[in-house]
Amino acid sequence: NAGVTQTPKFRILKIGQSMTLQCAQDMNHNYMYWYRQDPGMGLKLIYYSVGAGITDKGEVPNGYNVSRSTTEDFPLRLELAAPSQTSVYFCASSYTRQRANYGYTFGSGTRLTVV
Amino acid sequence: DQQVKQNSPSLSVQEGRISILNCDYTNSMFDYFLWYKKYPAEGPTFLISISSIKDKNEDGRFTVFLNKSAKHLSLHIVPSQPGDSAVYFCAASEGAGNMLTFGGGTRLMVKP
Numbered sequence: 001n002a003g004v005t006q007t008p009k010f011r012i013l014k015i016g017q018s019m020t021l022q023c024a025q026d027m028n029h030n031y032m033y034w035y036r037q038d039p040g041m042g043l044k045l046i047y048y049s050v051g052a053g054i055t056d057k058g059e060v061p062n063g064y065n066v067s068r069s070t071t072e073d074f075p076l077r078l079e080l081a082a083p084s085q086t087s088v089y090f091c092a093s094s095y096t097r098q099r100a101n102y103g104y105t106f107g108s109g110t111r112l113t114v115v
Numbered sequence: 116d117q118q119v120k121q122n123s124p125s126l127s128v129q130e131g132r133i134s135i136l137n138c139d140y141t142n143s144m145f146d147y148f149l150w151y152k153k154y155p156a157e158g159p160t161f162l163i164s165i166s167s168i169k170d171k172n173e174d175g176r177f178t179v180f181l182n183k184s185a186k187h188l189s190l191h192i193v194p195s196q197p198g199d200s201a202v203y204f205c206a207a208s209e210g211a212g213n214m215l216t217f218g219g220g221t222r223l224m225v226k227p
Contacts, residue, residue, distance in 0.1 A: 042117075042204060042219040042220055044217075045214065090159070103161035105161075106151075106158030109157070109158055
């Protein structure tokens with residue numbers, strides 16, 4: 001099925017380890033986003049991209065890096081994991097201009113625990 | 116500083132009754148609003164949206180109301196069904212197609 005695919009679904013990291021959260025979409029969307037969801041805090045934007053080769057910081061970018069070498073893929077890199085990065089991470093995508101009523105398409109999330 | 120707030124973290128409603136989920140915003144530049152629904156272990160899915168040129172938008176059992184002067188929107192679900200039990204997020208942007216700012220979510224439980 002077309003959509004946004006995130007891997008892995010779950011991961012436990014030790015403090016100081018690094019990892020990459022993968023995100024791929026097959027809808028030819030130009031815009032892609034990474035959000036984190038902390039309990040009761042809603043979704044906070046980490047990074048976003050408006051197209052291949054173009055990325056920008058969101059609200060909470062510290063401790064993360066992204067790249068966008070293709071339209072389809074938007075990996076999120078965590079360097080030196082910290083307990084504060086324990087969260088559920090969602091990747092999303094949208095058309096360059098949101099079609100009036102359809103919003104973002106989200107992946108099913110990656111639950112990350114840093115111990 | 117949360118620009119979009121959902122002040123009720125949870126809501127419990129009897130099946131068949133109306134569910135009303137509320138959302139307040141502070142940024143007067145927001146003019147496009149959306150509601151997303153999220154089931155456990157899944158990503159949020161788009162539910163309904165409204166532009167600031169309207170004060171109401173309906174889609175089946177779901178209606179969103181916008182009160183611009185009060186900077187308040189609400190989602191009405193009538194009649195509520197057990198399958199509506201989920202977390203509901205409101206989101207806002209300055210124009211359709213721009214970055215979304217999300218509220219903290221409200222967990223709705225519809226009891227049979």
